[in-house]
Structures are given as structure tokens and as C-alpha cells.
Amino acid sequence: MEDVGFSRRILLSTLALVPFAVGPFRASPALAQTGTDPLPSWNDGPVKSSITDFVARVTSEGSPAFVPVDQRIATFDNDGTLWIEQPMYIQLAFALDRVKELAPMHPEWKSKQPFQAVLDGDLKALAESGEKGLVEIIAATHAGMTTSEFEKIVVEWLAKARDRRFNRPYTELVYQPMLELLAYLRANGFKTFIVSGGGIEFMRPWTQKTYGVPPEQVVGSSIKTRFEMQHGLPVLFRLPEVNFIDDKTGKPIGINEHIGRRPIAAFGNSDGDLEMLQWTTMSGGVRLGLIVHHTDAEREYAYDRQSHFGRLDKALDAAAVNKWTVVDMKRDWKRIFAFQ
């Protein structure tokens, strides 16, 4: 069995030479095999140890907890776990911006809810339009174009949109400790997936560059598409009809449908991740469940049980029962964003 350890070392050194295999992380200063700290933005303590201990156990040949490389599946929620979700989900900010951009083509929106509320910046009226209003906004902004056109819209929006508090592009508002964790797991043979309630096609255009996660390893909510010929060429046209909601019990269902294996590590931050964490950790072997608890109002945000976006209530109680790791962002993270 010595061979495999040797081979993994070779594989890791090789990866460092191959630009495509490591993408944005090739300049990462700390990978497991170098002997330096692979998680430099994490403070030492039981939380950090729970991660490194888990990885050591499942990657140690001969250990009863050993897991072969092809079964090292790790799933990450996105909103609030990899990037910010306050004061609202970034995809919702995208939808509201799109309504404003499309408004000149829809003069009727000036006096039609929920669009009027968006155009007037009346968040109270928008909230009152409820789920029905939200569905109308999503349909108006996310459907009615081909998948290629939608991708272009997302990329262009992300390039110019800025978070108001931090005055940064959203793709810079990703958690540095979690980027290190993604890279650390991959360096130890894990395949990292995103499993998010957010739109699968909203995420795919930027997850490779931002997280090192390729499109085929992104699971998310989706709307239906229709295959058709436009000017003699095949396209997929986005329809205003829900296909799949990748949240709560939808997460294990989406994982099973897309990945077809049970993860051995899962990372979330809200009640939307509860069932994914259960599905991952309650399966017998040595498993890692981890919850990011937003406790740092100064450097980011502090919220949990009463939050509108990313509510963490049942999952926080379940964490104690199931011995999931709970990250206290204020205590456990040296820095939150790369620019801090």
C-alpha cells in the first residue's frame, strides 16, 4: 500500500506543474504536502483541528477510517458558506438590477407590482408581494432567452456590480478561509462540489475562476429549458417554469441525482443545509459536517436564528446533537476576505 502514498505525492507535485488542473489556486502558498500550514487564515483551535484531523484520518492508508480517493466527495453550500448573502442573496440583487435594466422595454412595470416596487426601491412593497412576486421577478429576469445569452448577462453583470458596503465586486466577497479549505481538500484527493439553493446557471459562469470548481461540479436550482433550432442552429431556451429547487430536502436529492455518491464532508451555514449535513454525516463512517456561523458584525455580518436570508436555527441545534463543527467566524477566522 506504500505505492499509493508515493503516487499521491507524485500526483500532487505534478498538479503543481499543470496549470489547468489547479486553476486559480496554483499560486496558493500552502498545500498539505509542503509542510506549511494549508489553512493559514484559520486560527488554531478545535475547529481547525476538527478539519485537519478528519482529513488525516480519511486519507491515511491502513486506517479503519480510510476512504479511497474516488469516494472523497465534499459538498459546499454557496450563499453564506462560500460568499456573502447579506443584506440579500446576490442572485436577488442581480434580479432587481435586471428589472431596472429591462424596465424601458416594459413601460407597464411602472404601475404593476412587484415591478413597481423594484423600480421605486420600495423594499417593503416588494416584501409584501411575497413568493408570488418573487416568482414573477425571476421569470421576467431569468427566462425568455437562450442559455448562452443568460450566461453572457450574468458575466457582464458580475463584472460591473458592486456590493454597497464593501464597494467590491461580489466575486471578491468570498471567504478566504473557505477558499483555502477547498484547495486543501482538493490537494488531499477530494472532488469539491457546490450544492446551492441558488440558480445552477447563475453560478456556473464564475465558479471555476472564483472557487476552482468546474461547471460539471455545480449543483443548484434550475428552471426548465427547451431544445429548439434558431436560424438553423440548436439552442436551449430558458422557460419560466421551475425544474428543481435545490434546498433543504432538495439538497440530498440533488446530490444523488448529480453526483450519485454520498459525500463524506459537507459545509453549510443555514437550515437549508440541514438535510445535506444529515445525509452526509449519518452514514456510519468517519464524516465531517461543518456549519459557518456568522458572528462577526464588524468584519462581515452577525446573524442566525431570526435572519431573513440564511436562517440558522434547526441546523444549529442539530449541530450539537450530531457533533458537527461550528465555525465562529469572529473567533476562528484570522481574516474573512482576501482584501482584509
Added chain:
Amino acid sequence: MEDVGFSRRILLSTLALVPFAVGPFRASPALAQTGTDPLPSWNDGPVKSSITDFVARVTSEGSPAFVPVDQRIATFDNDGTLWIEQPMYIQLAFALDRVKELAPMHPEWKSKQPFQAVLDGDLKALAESGEKGLVEIIAATHAGMTTSEFEKIVVEWLAKARDRRFNRPYTELVYQPMLELLAYLRANGFKTFIVSGGGIEFMRPWTQKTYGVPPEQVVGSSIKTRFEMQHGLPVLFRLPEVNFIDDKTGKPIGINEHIGRRPIAAFGNSDGDLEMLQWTTMSGGVRLGLIVHHTDAEREYAYDRQSHFGRLDKALDAAAVNKWTVVDMKRDWKRIFAFQ
């Protein structure tokens, strides 16, 4: 750019050392980089050249047709493209065997169609029960258990089931030239996916071992599942309700949903693959579309336009128009199965 060529060579040599990365193909005698023929079961000629020319063009640094490794996606139909589909789809043989196995628990089936037809071996009455009958059989045999239980049922069935004509396990009735093609593409940086009308959970238990394709690279038809707790542990329970049909226009839709990238090569054998081939090849760049034409009644089967399973009619006409490669099994394949 010299670096990348060098790195790919290192990567390939490394793969040869790492058992998990190459799986069942580590003993394969012919990979691209050795200088020996990577496709030894293919006769020389325009069909074989169309494959090797395509691979040479998209992998040549500096060529206008060059495709970066992460975009080298290849999708393969399964039934009739990677393994046999005559005299009936193997998954249908599975369903019929399951009906017989479950019959003692369902005494009413003895006088209830379509089950009676299955138990009596009356294929004519079975055909007369039509799509409605088929749906009842699938619901009775594919739903009503957890995903883990279903996986076990499939594995146990495959271990003992034998094809009548060849008296072999079905996993030996896979096309040797296509196994070589899968390995050849992977050796050239391609990620190989199965995109089949067959059940996604019927395929996943054996595709890694048989084709070197891991579960997360299998796309197929599916039924809905429900997340629930059984005896305090989470399970996914299989429901008698269609979730997705991965056939015809469903193939590009399933590819987009699961992979999120457009393939640059696609392989099929029937009209069910037409839209996948269109979606793959009609996108501007240098692309490969390939159809396996079953022309060898002696070594396998000969069928196309009038066939009940795997009908090849529109797609054969489209192949001429779109310059897709058409494999004449009798002419182009030295051998069809490894045991021949």
C-alpha cells in the same frame, strides 16, 4: 506553451502510477503517448482516421482548433453504443426478471396485465399493453425502495444474469473498440460522460468498473426520490413518478443540467441521439459526431431504420448532412467483444 505539452506527458506518466486514476484501464496495452496504436480493435481507414485526426487537431497547442483540457467533454450514449441493446434493452430484461422474482409476493399478478404477460412469457400480450404497461412494470420494479436497496438489487442481478445468445454476463457484452475509444480520449485529456436514455441509477453501480466512468459522470433518465428518516437514519426513497427522460431533446437538456458545458465530441447509435449530436457538433468549432451503425448480424446484430430498440433513421440521414462519422461495425471493427 511548451510547458503544457511537457506537463501533459508528465500527467500521463503519473496516471499510469496512480491506480485510482485509471481504474480498469491501467492494464490497457495502448495509450496515445506510447506510440503504439491506441485503437487496436479498429480497422485502419477513414472512420478510424476521423477519430485520430479530430483528437490530434483539438489537442495540438497553437492549432486554431485547439481546445483547452477542461473543455474536452465527450458524451457517450450507452445502449447500442457502448453495450448491446438487442433483442431488448438490458434494463428491460432486468425489469422482466424482477417481475418474476417479485411475483410470489403479488399473487394477483397471475391474472393482471401487464404482469401476467411477463409471467407467461407472452411477449405479444406484453407489447399490446403498450407504454402504459411498461410504466406499470417500471413502477413495480424500480420504485418502492431506497436508493441503496435499488443499487444492491441491480448489482446482484448483473452478477447472475446472462445474455441468452452469447451466454455471457451483460457487462462482458460491451464493445471493445468503444472501450479503447473511451481510454484513448481520456489519455488525451477528455472527460468522458455517459448520456443515456437508460436509468441513471441502473447504470451507476457498474459504469466505473466497466467503462472507467464514475457515477458523477453518468447522465440518464430518473424517477423522483423523497428524503426521509428511516429508523433515525436518512434515506432517499424511490417514488413511482418520472423525474426526467434523458432521450432525444432530453439529451442536450440533461447535458446542460448535469455538465453545464457543451461537449466537443458525442457518440450515439440511434435517433434518440440525434439532438445530442446536433447540440455537440453544430457550434462552430472542430467537433466530432459519431454514429455506431449495427451492420454485423454474425458477430452481433444488424439493424437500423425499422428496429424496435435503437432505431437509426433520421440520425442516419442527418449524419450525411452534418459529416458525422458513421461506423460500419462489420467493416470498421476488428472485433466487437473482448472475448471474440
